[in-house]
Amino acid sequence: MKKSLNRLNFFLRFILKNIISSPLKSILMLIGFLGVFVSLILAFSMRDFFTSYYYGKLEKTYEDYDLIMSISPLGQTRFFSVSSFNSDENIQDAIHKKAMFFEFDVLLQKNEDIKTHVHVKASNLEMLKNINEHVSYPSELLDDEMIITESLALSMDLKMNDQVYIDISGEQKTFVVVDIVKDDMLFSGEQIFIDKSEGLPFFLSALSPSLESLNPALLTNIYNRVYLDIKDSYDIDEVSLLIQSKEPYRLLTFELTIDDEAIHQFIQRNITAFFMIISISLFAIIFVLKTTLEVYFHEKKQLYATIHILGGKKRFSVAIVTIEMLIFFILSFLIAVFLSQQIIYIGLNYLSSHLVYQIQQIHIIYAASLALILLGVVVYFYFKKFYQTSEIRSLNQLDLDNDVSISVKIGTLVLLIIIYLVLSFTNIRPLFKGYQVIFILVVIIYLLIYAIDFIFYGIKKYWYQKHQEQTTYYHLKAMLTKRTFKQYLHLVLIAFLTILLLVFANTYMLDRKDAYQETYQIDLMVINITKNYDDKYIDIKAMDEVKDITKAGLFQQVRTINENQSIRELISMDPNDISAYFKTNIESEALSALNRVTKLYIVLPDRYMFLYDYKIGDTIEIYVDGKYKEQTFEIAGFFEKQLGDLAFTNMHHVYESDEIFNIFLVNAKENKVLLKDDLLDQYHQDLIQVIDVDEKLAPLIFEMIQVTNYITFILAMIILCFVVALMNHSVLLYHDMKEVYARMIILGLNHKQMRKSLIKLFIYIFLSLAIISMIGYSLISLEMADLAILFGEYEPIRFSIKPLWLGGLIIAITFTLNQWFYIEKIKDIDATKVLKLNQM
Numbered sequence: 103m104k105k106s107l108n109r110l111n112f113f114l115r116f117i118l119k120n121i122i123s124s125p126l127k128s129i130l131m132l133i134g135f136l137g138v139f140v141s142l143i144l145a146f147s148m149r150d151f152f153t154s155y156y157y158g159k160l161e162k163t164y165e166d167y168d169l170i171m172s173i174s175p176l177g178q179t180r181f182f183s184v185s186s187f188n189s190d191e192n193i194q195d196a197i198h199k200k201a202m203f204f205e206f207d208v209l210l211q212k213n214e215d216i217k218t219h220v221h222v223k224a225s226n227l228e229m230l231k232n233i234n235e236h237v238s239y240p241s242e243l244l245d246d247e248m249i250i251t252e253s254l255a256l257s258m259d260l261k262m263n264d265q266v267y268i269d270i271s272g273e274q275k276t277f278v279v280v281d282i283v284k285d286d287m288l289f290s291g292e293q294i295f296i297d298k299s300e301g302l303p304f305f306l307s308a309l310s311p312s313l314e315s316l317n318p319a320l321l322t323n324i325y326n327r328v329y330l331d332i333k334d335s336y337d338i339d340e341v342s343l344l345i346q347s348k349e350p351y352r353l354l355t356f357e358l359t360i361d362d363e364a365i366h367q368f369i370q371r372n373i374t375a376f377f378m379i380i381s382i383s384l385f386a387i388i389f390v391l392k393t394t395l396e397v398y399f400h401e402k403k404q405l406y407a408t409i410h411i412l413g414g415k416k417r418f419s420v421a422i423v424t425i426e427m428l429i430f431f432i433l434s435f436l437i438a439v440f441l442s443q444q445i446i447y448i449g450l451n452y453l454s455s456h457l458v459y460q461i462q463q464i465h466i467i468y469a470a471s472l473a474l475i476l477l478g479v480v481v482y483f484y485f486k487k488f489y490q491t492s493e494i495r496s497l498n499q500l501d502l503d504n505d506v507s508i509s510v511k512i513g514t515l516v517l518l519i520i521i522y523l524v525l526s527f528t529n530i531r532p533l534f535k536g537y538q539v540i541f542i543l544v545v546i547i548y549l550l551i552y553a554i555d556f557i558f559y560g561i562k563k564y565w566y567q568k569h570q571e572q573t574t575y576y577h578l579k580a581m582l583t584k585r586t587f588k589q590y591l592h593l594v595l596i597a598f599l600t601i602l603l604l605v606f607a608n609t610y611m612l613d614r615k616d617a618y619q620e621t622y623q624i625d626l627m628v629i630n631i632t633k634n635y636d637d638k639y640i641d642i643k644a645m646d647e648v649k650d651i652t653k654a655g656l657f658q659q660v661r662t663i664n665e666n667q668s669i670r671e672l673i674s675m676d677p678n679d680i681s682a683y684f685k686t687n688i689e690s691e692a693l694s695a696l697n698r699v700t701k702l703y704i705v706l707p708d709r710y711m712f713l714y715d716y717k718i719g720d721t722i723e724i725y726v727d728g729k730y731k732e733q734t735f736e737i738a739g740f741f742e743k744q745l746g747d748l749a750f751t752n753m754h755h756v757y758e759s760d761e762i763f764n765i766f767l768v769n770a771k772e773n774k775v776l777l778k779d780d781l782l783d784q785y786h787q788d789l790i791q792v793i794d795v796d797e798k799l800a801p802l803i804f805e806m807i808q809v810t811n812y813i814t815f816i817l818a819m820i821i822l823c824f825v826v827a828l829m830n831h832s833v834l835l836y837h838d839m840k841e842v843y844a845r846m847i848i849l850g851l852n853h854k855q856m857r858k859s860l861i862k863l864f865i866y867i868f869l870s871l872a873i874i875s876m877i878g879y880s881l882i883s884l885e886m887a888d889l890a891i892l893f894g895e896y897e898p899i900r901f902s903i904k905p906l907w908l909g910g911l912i913i914a915i916t917f918t919l920n921q922w923f924y925i926e927k928i929k930d931i932d933a934t935k936v937l938k939l940n941q942m
Contacts, residue, residue, distance in 0.1 A: 131830065132434050137823030139438035141387045142469035144445065144816055145380045147461050151446060152373060152809075156365050158457035164329075164359035165287055167201070168338050171345060172327040174355050174657075174727045180309060180632065185323045186350050193345060196336040201225075201232040201288070201329040204298055206309060207630065209786040212258050212266050217782075219791060220254060222305075223289065224298040225325075233329065234289035239281045245300035249281040254292045269787045271307045288329065308789040309632070329359075346728075353728035357659070363666055371745045372806065374895035375614075376813050378886065379607035381893075382543075383820055386600040390593060390827045392476055424481060431477065439466055445819055449812045511556050518549045522881075539888040546885075547596075550878045554595055557870050558582065573851060573859040581863075586838040590831050591871065597824045598875035598913045599882075604817045605909035606883060610899055611810040618744040619796075619803055624683045625774040627793040628766040628781065629656075635763065638785070642766060647777040650769040652679040655754055655762035663723035663732060665714055669707075670747035672726065674754045674762050683767045688750070692718075692739025699755040704735035707746035709896040712887075716740075730757075742898050825916050832924045843931055857925050864921045872913060876906055 122128070173180060184202060187193060204224040211217040223230065230249070231237045239249060250260060260266065260279055267276045277296075289295065296302065302321060332338050342356045358364075443461055450457055522545050525538050561578065581587040631638060635653075643651050655674035661667065677696035680688065688705055695703045704724070710716045720737050735751060754762040770777040774794065781792045846856065886899035 128430075131430055133826050133830065135430050135434035136438050136441070137826040138387055138390055139435050139469060139473065140442050140445070141383065141820045141823045142472065143438055143442040143461065143466060144819065145384050145387070146465040146468045147442070147446070148373075148380060148816070149369070149377065150462055150465065151449075151459060152369050153365065154459050155450075155453065155455060155457055156368060157360065158455060158459075160360045160365075162456065163287060163290075166199070166331045167288075167329040167359050168332045169330040169342055170327065170357045170359060171330065171342075171351065171354050172357070174353075174729070181324050181326045182350055182354060183323045184325055184328065186348055187328070187345070188323070190348065193341070193348075196333055196341045196344070198331040198333045199232065200331065201229045202325045203229060203327050203329075204302060204325050205327045206305070206789060207791050208268050208270075208305070208789060209782055210254075210258070210266055210268060210294065212260065212264070216258055218254075218258060218292060221291070221293045223293060223295045224302045225295075226298060230289060230295050234283055234286045236284040236286050237281075237289075238283075243280065243295075243297040243300060245297070245304070246275070246277050247280045247297070248277045248301070249283060249295040250279055251285050251290055251293050252282055253285050253290065254294065255279075255282045257292060268304075270305055270789070271787055273304075275304050277301075305789065308787065355728055364668060367668060370893075370895045371747075372809060373813065374890050374893050375607050375610050375886075375897050375899060378889050378893055379603050379817075382603055382882075383600055385547075386596045386824070387820075388472070388476060389596050390824070420481070427477060427481070431473065435470060435473070445816070449815060452812060452815070453808050511552060511559065515549070515552045515556055518545055518552060521545050522549060537892070539885050539892065542885055543882060543889070546878060546881050550595060550599070550874055551592055554591055554871065554874050555588070557874070558591065561866065561870075573846070573855060574862045576846075577859055577863050578866075580842045581835075581839065584835070584838050586831075586835050590835050591867070593831050594828060594867075594917070595871050595875055595878075597828055597916075598871055599878045600824060601821055601913050601916070602875060602879040602905055602909035603882065604821055605912065606879065606886075606902065606905040608810070608814050608817055609902055609904050609908070610897075611806075611813060613902070614744045614897075615803060615806045615810065618806070619799060621685050621743060621748070622683075622795050622799060623685050623769070624767050624795040625770045626768040626778055626781070627795055627798070628768060628785070628790060629764070629793060630789055630791045631764065631766075632788070635760070638790075639766060641784075642768065642781070645777070645780060647770050647773065647780060648768060649771040650679070650682050650767075652676055652683065652767050653754075653759070653763040654765050654767050655759075656765050657726050657730075660727070660749075661725045662710075663725060665710075667710075668747070669724070669749050670745075672724070672749050672751060674751045675767070677750070677752070679767075680750060682769065684748075686741040686743070688741045689739050692741075695736075695738030696750060696752045697755070698752065702733055702735045702756050703738040703752050705739045705741060705750045706737060707743040707748065708740040708898070709743075709746035710737075711740045712891055712896040713894070726753075744898070746896070821912065825920070828916065828920050829923065832920050833927075836924055836927050840931060843928060847931065853929055856928055860921075860925050860928070864917075864924075868914070868917050868921075871917075872910060875913070876910070879905065879909070 173182065181204065202225060206222050207219050208222055209217055210220045227237070227239060227242055237249070243249070248266075254260065258266075260282070262279060262282060264279045265276050266279065267274050277294075283289070285291065299321060330341075332341050338358065345351050346354070346356060439461065446459055446461065450459060522542065525542050525545065558578075628638075628642070639651065639653060642648060652675055657672040657674075658670065660669050660672045662669070675683075677693040680686065680693065692705045696705065704722065706716070706722070710722070716722065716737055718737055718739055721734050722737060723732050723734050725732050730753075733753075768777070768781075778792050778794060781790075785792070843856065847853075851859075880901060883899070883901045883905075887897060890897040890899065
């Protein structure tokens, strides 16, 4: 027992001494592992993080409510009765609680200068308390009283007992602010609440012609939006179908508050490009880890050989390296989990989210398992090869260049080029059913690695033959005998390429935001037109500030039946006017089809062509709304659209245009703000809403910017991890080359000459690697659109020049700092001591 304890004590002391004997290398190894593990954990966690983020936003808004039944936002129906709903026992048995409101938008004014559109919720006070837990007003409201949110109070500078007014149908009504409540759930943003029985009658004539003559006493069961909390024992879809089966509700819109499919689609459409680059980065991260382990083991081979010569068993060496690496592994991994969590917290704070997100254990397990498997594989193959090498040969400090012959290298390079050309420019692609992009990317990576090996072989064999007396030549020749240097070249190449691709992903995310916004060339939308549609069209067209106006029918959140994909906006309008209001690349043949009256035609975003293999002339079934239900459209064409959430149809030709047209699209001659004010002055009394399209898009654009900036932060962290990995390998290369430098110093080369020689060499190395990595970026960027399809989304990703100069600047700074650190270490070399330690 004592003997075993002594052996264990010696074993642990040996490992500890091995670690602390070179503290800088140990620290860098720890930091190198840390960078790799942080990258792995973040990469595995990002999809789950964004899913939790969007779920969290919806859950904060709707809490327990599962289903919304409402009128179509832009349809002809303005209200419905809940009497049948309340009297049906089957429906009531399935419902835990409900909140019923009459909702609409009005222009609220404090004075001539301070006014804004607000959303009105009209019901009884108990219903308001169901959707905002901060409401504590003690009694029901009078007809001239309202409760407002803190957001509205802040934006209009309103306080308790302030007076505001609303103009309706030529009459002005003053309201008193009796309570200001904290934003919460469904009563948040710029909203007001009025008592339905007391305050709503004032708005009846403007809300709908059918309500104008209605006795206010009959308003008890009239609503236009109901929020439902379905009991857990009931299926939400089945309850929705049950309600829709009742005649009064068949034309209503039924919407899940938290739609798993919709959230998945939103995430898929918004951050597919990021996931693609993260996946490519995973390959680079694994390569970094593999190379780090190989370099570390290779550096220790003299130690292991010495142990074996002195009588130590080879399994002793295996145990030492395994436990030593596990110490680095476990310590760095624990720090990486903590650091990754902090990075996510920083991101959540930036996104102003109250979500408490904990990295899922399964993602930690994935990252740890991948790293452990790679560690086991590298240890196995390294020591298998090490056992086949004699101890005397292992003691030799310089590795002989055992690479394959130049003819084999050239042959392999030519073969890879041929494979790439065949896969990229022939009709063989369909045979791979879309997966050819994976083969192409693998071929490109190997092509780059073989290219860099060939370039440095050429530099050594040809260019430097003319400069054999130069110190730089001997530097390169010595480095090329080191396995560490070759792995360092491959690592730097992969790191450069990954940095360029990460910058490319970030640039694309910013560009897609701009492209999305530029699609909409509309200044204003006029909506909620309940009567005299044609007369208002004539009146608005005659206004001096109006440049263009067109009639349009807008259907929101329509769904394709077979794919269950949502299209946020389906628009029916004169196809000749599309170019005036939307920046698209719709072909003239497709526009001609939209002018036909024989059948329904549709022009879809090109994602439906690339993802679902639709072609012109195919048919697609779409659920339009409660009134038109499923409609079959013939596909007239496709156009490029970021997020794929817009489509055009000719429904106004097939059905009565008076039924389809429900909005106006308006462009101003010069000042859209002035035109908006004029339209509000003229039509707000009819509760017609004038929307600035830029303001309407602002929340989505802001969300895209926020997510892009957060992704930029994550990408910056990954880039930083690559920088750390490069520094780690640079130090390992330095220690492997230290004896060569000591010899040069003994032979009379001073530090100034050494530094000059190294600077020259590193410039050649950087230029070679930068050029090759930029070529690799150019080739890979051409495949990104096809790669996105494998991720379940289509992105019109194209080669961009911006990442070349921006990414080139980053890799130049990274490489310069790295090599400056390397060169500065040369000053610390004590040539005599180094050579003595190596028995020279």
